[in-house]
Amino acid sequence: MVKNAWLMLVLLLVFPAQAVPTDEITKVITEQQDAWNRADLDAYMQGYWHNDKVRFVxxxxxxxxxxxxxAAYKKNYPDKATLGTLKFTINEIKMLSNYAALVVGRWELTRAKDQPSGVFTLLVEKIDDKWVITHDHTSD
Incomplete structure (x- = not known):
């Protein structure tokens, strides 16, 4: 019993616990939701891979x-009224590897005149030690 406790202690010291990737991915999406609700589209876009190859469908x-x-977000959502209040609900995060995950969920906007909603599928990848969305498929 004592040997097992020492072995566990040594393993924890040699291989310290790391954050679960799903927690890090959830944080990216939560930060996007918060930025949207502050009407800060520049901050919202920080959740995406800052690259010409990032894809939106x-x-x-x-x-x-x-x-x-x-630019398209700023054109289509020029003010707080059109942005409304965004709520993301993550239904599943499926890890494809240590560096890629598929995220499936729902989005809802609450605005004075309407409440559009839909679903999304995201490919989230760890690039340069940061989780970013590289592919976003969103629909009504």
Missing amino acids: SGNKFRYGWEETL
């Missing part, structure tokens, strides 16, 4: 590129 359209997507 929505409304029967494909969009590539971080800058283009930020």
